Amino acid sequence: MLQISQMKSLLFIPPKPLPFHQNPNFKKPTIFFSQISRLTHSSGPANPLPRPLSAMNGVIDGRDFTIEDRSSAAAAAPPFGEIHVIVGPMFAGKTTALLRRIQAESASGRRVAMIKSNKDTRYGLDSVVTHDGVKMPCWALTDLSIFKVKMGPEAYNKIDVIGIDEAQFFKDLYEFCCNAADQDGKTVIVAGLDGDYLRRSFGSVLDIIPLADSVTKLTARCELCGKRAAFTLRKTNETQTELIGGSDVYMPVCRKHYVNGQVVIETTRDVLESGKAHCNSALEAATVV
Ligand SMILES: Nc1ncnc2c1ncn2[C@@H]1O[C@H](COP(=O)(O)OP(=O)(O)O)[C@@H](O)[C@H]1O
Ligand SMILES: Cc1cn([C@H]2C[C@H](O)[C@@H](COP(=O)(O)O)O2)c(=O)[nH]c1=O
Numbered sequence: 001m002l003q004i005s006q007m008k009s010l011l012f013i014p015p016k017p018l019p020f021h022q023n024p025n026f027k028k029p030t031i032f033f034s035q036i037s038r039l040t041h042s043s044g045p046a047n048p049l050p051r052p053l054s055a056m057n058g059v060i061d062g063r064d065f066t067i068e069d070r071s072s073a074a075a076a077a078p079p080f081g082e083i084h085v086i087v088g089p090m091f092a093g094k095t096t097a098l099l100r101r102i103q104a105e106s107a108s109g110r111r112v113a114m115i116k117s118n119k120d121t122r123y124g125l126d127s128v129v130t131h132d133g134v135k136m137p138c139w140a141l142t143d144l145s146i147f148k149v150k151m152g153p154e155a156y157n158k159i160d161v162i163g164i165d166e167a168q169f170f171k172d173l174y175e176f177c178c179n180a181a182d183q184d185g186k187t188v189i190v191a192g193l194d195g196d197y198l199r200r201s202f203g204s205v206l207d208i209i210p211l212a213d214s215v216t217k218l219t220a221r222c223e224l225c226g227k228r229a230a231f232t233l234r235k236t237n238e239t240q241t242e243l244i245g246g247s248d249v250y251m252p253v254c255r256k257h258y259v260n261g262q263v264v265i266e267t268t269r270d271v272l273e274s275g276k277a278h279c280n281s282a283l284e285a286a287t288v289v
């Protein structure tokens, strides 16, 4: 008959293993893959799939793992880009800030290109120009999608940083920024109006905020009191959203002067319109007689 102590010595009870991350002998496994890169490659503009992963770390069932993509697609993929957005009312210094950032990138050895909307014909089409007259040569385009085509793919591939001015006028701003930064590895610096003269969201500028690495809202000086101005007041009676102009048509204003200014402009419009209606009915009456 075996004693309990003898029975115990016959049994092998292995020691409880240490968790993986505490075990000094544990080496992080490396998994290589090449299929995923083929599945995730996409050049389509709408809702693009993520580009190939070059490396991914994670934990499954408490174990650390690293996945490395050694496929040629991952090796050829450019680094990821960035998106920086500069918004504010007119005369806030958006174009000035954009030009400074682009010049700083260029001075640090990166290749830059500047785009503006060809709707803005205020200072000609060959340059981006600030209200103070500082300029930089640019591509004046209807749509951002034609930039790659106009430049040619080889020249496009060489560019590191793209500046976009008057971004509120580009319908395809979201798709362009998404592809340029996520797929093509470009740094994109976007300047535009966040709001129109009625303080409504302007074009697609606010749509790209979720894509952005940074967002800067600049302010101007209220033309009526000198305080910070976050809004643009249209001084004329025109009501279309897009109306190209400078200080002849617009002025930067604080909240108080925006609200008061709108009342004055709307009242003036009503008076003029009722005056016109009055004139018209007087004319009609005169013609009948
Ligand atoms: N009410 C104004 N009218 C004309 N120019 C102005 C006015 N307020 C500011 N500015 C000038 O405009 C410059 C900013 O120009 P810019 O960078 O082109 O602005 P934004 O692109 O935001 O319209 C300021 O540095 C200032 O010298
Ligand atoms: C407010 C407002 C502006 N615009 C136009 C007027 C100018 O041509 C540009 C803005 O130029 P800036 O570089 O920011 O000074 O946009 C418009 O069409 N509609 C508006 O409501």
Ligand SMILES: [Zn+2]
Pocket: 222, 223, 224, 225, 226, 227, 253, 254, 255, 256, 257
């Ligand atoms: Zn004011």
